[in-house]
Amino acid sequence: MGVEVQNEGSSGPITRDKNNSAGVYNNADNAPMPKHIPFPDFPGSSELLNELIMFLFITFAAAMQFINLYRTMWWVPESNTTRTVNVYLIEPYLVAFIVLLMSRRFVFCLLIRGQELLQDLSTEHRRIYKKIVKYSFSSCLLTLLAFCVYKIYTKQSFMPVFLLVYPLVIYVLIFGFQIESFLRSSYEVEGAYFNGMPMHCCSTSPDTIREEIVVLKNDFNIRFKQIVFTSLLNAYYAGVVPCLFAVSMYYNVLWAYQNALYIWISCLTMACAFGFPAKYSDILHRASLHLGYWSRMEMRAIGGNSSNASCNNGNGSGTAGGATTVWKPNTVWTQDSIVKCNGELFSASGPVTVALPGNSSHSRFYKLFRNPAIIYMLLTGLQAAVVLAGILVLYYAVEWHFILSISFATFTNQFTFFKIMRDYLVTKRIYTAETAIAEQTKTNALHSN
Structure with a gap:
């Protein structure tokens, strides 16, 4: 089975001076840009379906927790009740609060999809429609949540009500007063997007590549915060809040909080699968190959003193890894290039490198996404452990x-x-x-030189 390769960058021939051992390309169009394999277009679930699955999971998980708390001994012969659950002990406004809060994203996505039924709307009208839906829906939702909190407050003390709204206070501290973050798991930040995904332009300009990395990094950080906060929020309201509002009765505390932990891990992996699909990670992977990575070198690792490695004129003395030059921001550097920046030596580790030497943000981005398969391997292991743990607990469960x-x-x-x-x-x-x-291309280039 053959593999098609996309050679992205300049359409013209790639030329390089054989004496240029440091891998300096002042003309970025001549730089040997990374080659990408086209990512398969396998079908993925839509945002609406993702939110529906998450809503159903959390709703049923909360229902299971209420059953754990208010179950009866209906199966005992001496029992004087035929009900399996003491439903009358459950606070109805608490249930309404949980359902309203957990369904907000699914309902909002459903309302946004309503614009697809209006085929004649222009782009400007669609934008106005989204704003109207966003502010109208958020106002109605917050009003209903406040009404439920008021009804609960009339029956409870202040502390249970504070514990009920505490995560919403944390949300304001993390995301501010952004309504979009409250209503959607992921949304478009400033930059180029297509179908809800950021775009990778495969530019040969170092400045353009670094600007693209900023957009992708911001998008990833927003998604990561959403994943962590959403999983904790869902587990809190589905697993912990029912226990906090339980009436004075006996229940298995260890099992209840173990169930809440299981719900949290399940929500975390589910949110990761929704927020970081393989197609999205491939976009960040391609950008990381264009960004590259500078590894800091010790002076004694290349021999000589620092004065021998200094390159004030741009043409340094020879080192163990090749010639050393002063780093320039508008230059594309090839692998194993050695540069001097701010009195320190750096070695290029990517196929091409346009990153800022010593920039920890660029280093983390490249290390994290140069091979996203490692991320999915860890998530697969975690999810497999969750499934196996569930089967093991189910084997020993009795009630x-x-x-x-x-x-x-x-x-x-x-x-x-x-x-x-x-x-x-x-x-x-x-x-x-x-x-x-990439290894074969590098070998062929060395043989040709």
């Missing part, structure tokens, strides 16, 4: 409500496990082939 709760959570985790495993297998095969092609 009916424990069996019902863990069976539901373990079954729903199968869908997430399939998505993460698929992303891992696809990315592993693609990036293994991409690395092999």
